[in-house]
Structures are given as C-alpha cells and as structure tokens.
Amino acid sequence: MSYETTTERGFLLSTREWGVIGGATGLMLLNVFVMYLAAATPLARLNQLLFSVPIVGALVYGALITGGQMVAERGFKNDSMGLAMAGVVVLELAFGAFGGGVLSFLSAGARVPALAIAGAVVVVMTAVIGGYVYLRSGTQFDHYGRWATYAFLGGLGALLVATFVPVVGVAAFALIFLGFLFRLGYEMWQVRESRGRPAMQSVGLYVAVAGVFVHVLQIVVRMLAER
Structure with a gap:
C-alpha cells in the first residue's frame, strides 16, 4: 500500500511551526525540572511501588x-484555559x-548528568525523525498513529506476561519505546500539515517527546548505575 500523496511543502519551518515546537520545548524543559525535583x-x-507489578x-x-x-x-477546543491547564498539569506530574x-536510582550528583545525556540523545532523535518527516513532504504519516497504537497495545500485552x-519485560520496553517513536513521527507530521x-x-508533540525521553532516561540511568 502506498502512502504517497502530493503536497506543496518545503523543508523550512514556518513561524507557526516554530511556535508549536517552541511550546513543546518549553513544556519538556519544565518537565525535566519536575523530574529532578520528584527524584x-x-x-x-x-x-x-507501582512498577513492582509492571502492568499496574x-x-x-x-x-x-x-x-x-x-x-x-478538550480545554483548547472549548476555549477553556483552566481545563487546558489542568490537563497539562496532569501530564507534567x-x-x-x-x-x-527512574532518576532516584542514581545518587544526587549523577542526576543532572543523566538528564543532560538523555536530553542530548532525544534532541538528536527528534531532529532525525522530524527531518525525515519534513524531507518526505509528499508522504502522509497518518499510519504512524496507528502503528504507535499497535506498539503500545503490544507493549502492554508483553508487560502483562512480564508480570509472570x-x-x-525487555520486549515490552522496546515495544512501548517504539510506540512513542512512531507517535513522535506522527506528531511532527501533524505539525507539518498544520492540523489543529x-x-x-x-x-501532542510534548507528550511524544516526553515519552521518548523517559525511555532514553531509563537506558542512561542503567548505564550510569552499572559503572
């Protein structure tokens, strides 16, 4: 099946697109600070305690x-800033x-380096995925949304098995991580097409990036903890 369609998009970002990316970046930076405090x-x-039973x-x-x-x-659609902010607060928390x-497994002195390393890796991954989506301006990536859903469901199923x-659990981690990567590509496509x-x-972009970030952070923390 082909997903190729004709669009008139270039690689350069518009002011609107930079605004969307800037908003997502601000939310993500705030979230990194919240993670540091929460640790x-x-x-x-x-x-x-919650992950003592992975599926829970x-x-x-x-x-x-x-x-x-x-x-x-829903808050944004209904022009209710209070409702929108409530949703964002839930996401940040x-x-x-x-x-x-995840960070709490490291000593206090190692937490900032772990966040910095994870952040650098995620910036590169986001740039690569975003560049791919924008360079293939004739391709629709709506199927990435479906693939993300399939990966998430597969990951949950694997986590249920991992309980026993x-x-x-390794397969579950990989599937959910893959789901967020597909979600990131999907959200970048949404930005490219100015949908919503x-x-x-x-x-939406922030949620995808945050999902990728916490998975990369787990890998970084494990590597640092084993040194």
Missing part, C-alpha cells in the same frame, strides 16, 4: 497521560513522577 520526594518511591504501573501512567492529554485538548522514579515471566490548533499540537 528527591516520596513520588519516586510511589513510582517504584503501565496502566496507571497510561491512564494519567491519556487522560491528561484528553482534558488538555505524570511524566515528572515517572522520570523522578520477567524476561519478557497550535497549542494542541504543542501538547
């Missing part, structure tokens, strides 16, 4: 992230608690 609070311990942790955070984004989008829980067979309000697109 030294009881939220980190709560995160560890995934379902709780999945519900918070999905619910937070839905509330934020959800990703912040998760990232803080821990080794399957800029504020809504900023939130």
Whole structure:
C-alpha cells in the first residue's frame, strides 16, 4: 500500500511551526525540572511501588497521560484555559513522577548528568525523525498513529506476561519505546500539515517527546548505575 500523496511543502519551518515546537520545548524543559525535583520526594518511591507489578504501573501512567492529554485538548477546543491547564498539569506530574522514579536510582550528583545525556540523545532523535518527516513532504504519516497504537497495545500485552515471566519485560520496553517513536513521527507530521490548533499540537508533540525521553532516561540511568 502506498502512502504517497502530493503536497506543496518545503523543508523550512514556518513561524507557526516554530511556535508549536517552541511550546513543546518549553513544556519538556519544565518537565525535566519536575523530574529532578520528584527524584528527591516520596513520588519516586510511589513510582517504584507501582512498577513492582509492571502492568499496574503501565496502566496507571497510561491512564494519567491519556487522560491528561484528553482534558488538555478538550480545554483548547472549548476555549477553556483552566481545563487546558489542568490537563497539562496532569501530564507534567505524570511524566515528572515517572522520570523522578527512574532518576532516584542514581545518587544526587549523577542526576543532572543523566538528564543532560538523555536530553542530548532525544534532541538528536527528534531532529532525525522530524527531518525525515519534513524531507518526505509528499508522504502522509497518518499510519504512524496507528502503528504507535499497535506498539503500545503490544507493549502492554508483553508487560502483562512480564508480570509472570520477567524476561519478557525487555520486549515490552522496546515495544512501548517504539510506540512513542512512531507517535513522535506522527506528531511532527501533524505539525507539518498544520492540523489543529497550535497549542494542541504543542501538547501532542510534548507528550511524544516526553515519552521518548523517559525511555532514553531509563537506558542512561542503567548505564550510569552499572559503572
């Protein structure tokens, strides 16, 4: 099946697109700060308790992230800034608690370097995926949204199995990580095609980037902890 269509897009970003990316970047930078703070609070311990049963942790955070984004989008659609901000706060706290829980496995002095390394890796990954989406200006990437959903569902299924067979947890991690990568490509396509309000697109892009970030952060933390 071909996904090729004809569009008149170039590689250079418009002011609108830079605005969307800037909004998502601001939300992500705030989230990194929240993660750093959360690592030294009881939220980190709560995160560890939730993931003592992997599927429980995934379902709780999945519900918070999905619910937070839905509330934020409804707020933007209904011109209710209070509702939109409530959704964003839920997202910031959800990703912040998760990232803080991951960071808590490191000593306080190693947390900033871990965040910096993860941030640098994610910037490169985002640039590569975004560049691919924009360079292929004649291609529609709506199928990335479906592929992301399939990967998330596969990851949840693998996590359920991992509750009883821990080794399957690696496959679950890979599938959910892949889901966020597809989601990132999908959101970049949404920005390219100017689908929806800029504020809504900023939130969608932020969620995708944050999902990639917390997975990269887990890899970085594991590498630093094993040194």
